[in-house]
Amino acid sequence: MNDTDVLIVGAGPTGLTLAASLLHDGVRVTLIDRRAEGATTSRAAAVNARTLEVLGRIDVTRRLIKEGITAPRFTIRDGAAVLVPIDFSGLDTEHPYTLLIPQNVTERLLLERVRELGGDVVRDTTLLSFEEGRDGITATFDGWDAIRAAYLVGADGMHSTVREQAGIGFEGSSYEHAFVLADAVLHGDEPSDTPTDEVRLFWASEGLTVVAPLPDGTFRIVAPIDDAPEHPTTRFVQGLLDARGAGGVTVTDVTWGSRFRVHHRVADTYRKGRILLAGDAAHVHSPAGGQGMNLGIQDAVALGDALTRVLRGGPEALLDEYADARRPIAQQVIELTDRLTRLATLPRPLRPIRNVLLGILGRIPAARNGLAARLSGLVYR
Structure with missing residues (x-):
């Protein structure tokens, strides 16, 4: 018997969202992070409409809106002159705006939801190694007992230990x-x-x-x-x-x-057997357009749904569908942000x-x- 259904390494916005999504569906989760505490600075600050849509499923959206401010307009300017006016207010969504909220507040609200659902973060714990068997993953840690899980998810950022130990390339x-x-x-x-x-x-x-x-x-x-x-x-x-x-x-x-x-990089694959990637462990790109944290949160909700269905007896091909659907989206985002960044840094x-x-x-x-x-x-x- 496994100690947990899903072991998540990394408790940033992606890992917290995945944990909340799985706990919401009754899946056993262990969430670890090498940091002694969560984010304390604002860092990523823009939450887009699609992210607000998917977070509604786990009852986080209303909490974010309560503590953030909405910006229905985005303008590209040359001094006072508006070159490109973009108005989100006409979009077909319940959230026709960008929500501005510091990342540390976003993480706090996600963690509160994880705890409401019966989970928490095991902090100051570093993944050392893992071994995949026929029925699960056995992972060892610095400062904690070994864990056996059905699936291991790397949500541990650009320098992901999970991705590197799994031998998954990260080109860019x-x-x-x-x-x-x-x-x-x-x-x-x-x-x-x-x-x-x-x-x-x-x-x-x-x-x-x-x-x-x-x-x-x-x-x-x-x-x-x-x-x-x-x-x-x-x-x-x-x-x-x-x-x-x-x-x-x-x-x-x-x-x-x-x-x-x-950096602009994307993992060669988001799945290798019982090992899966999400968030910055799977893709990193320019902050132009404010897409990074949003893409990771959306990964997490999609992966949570796929894992829940597989653990309830669905075909493992659902995990391949997650990988096959999300990786091209990351490539499109990288192309967009790369184009914006190169335009911004022209000679x-x-x-x-x-x-x-x-x-x-x-x-x-x-x-x-x-x-x-x-x-x-x-x-x-």
Whole structure:
């Protein structure tokens, strides 16, 4: 007899969502994480319409909406000029907007739901090795007893131990540019300079900058920059906004910031026998378009459904269907975010031409609607 039905390694948004989905359906789950505590910083902050749809099944959506703020508009700009206006409000969904909410709050709400359903996270525990047998997986850990499970899921991020030990390839590369991320307090000369219901993407000759509102009154700022500081200061962020067209605002404080590099990779397969992958263990890509956490959460709900059906006697081919359906979606997202990132980091002399072409594209309704469907995740239903 196995100790658990599904052993999940990694308790970020993907692992927590998978655990809640399985527990909701009566499946036995063990969820472990090497970290001593969950996320304490905002990190990923955008939850799209499709993610809100799938999280409704496990009664998490209403909790997120209660603590987040909604942005029904997304605009690509050149300074004050709007190149591409995108309006989510006309989309065929109960959630025609982007929900802005810090990742640490999202994880807290997911963990609360896991605990309501009878589960929890075993923390400060590192997976050492695992062995697959005919009827299950036996996994060993640093600081905990061995576990026998019917299936093992790697939701343990880009440097996934599960993926690496399973021998699953993770092809791709990294971008040349580093990115800076900062949550800052902004004051505008006019109320329209700091809207709380719109995500703005500034494409200037000096480079790209995303400015998005957060529930605590701060604004998330993300920008590619070669000399990104590890801890961006108020002066640095002010200079960034001034140089890249987000004028009319004064930065009075930076509450949190970081520097990171971006990779674009996808696992060769999402399934190898009784081993499955989801989230960043299966795919990583540019933050352009805010798709990363959303894609992982959607993986988790789809995988939870497949595992539940198999454990109830359904054919194992359902797990192949999960892998075969979700991997092409990741490839499409990587293509979209790669295109956006490469447009954003074009050589400086080409950037004015790019903006002119974007302005023309932004006047075509079909182009705007198509981008709205992709950014909202609804195209992947």
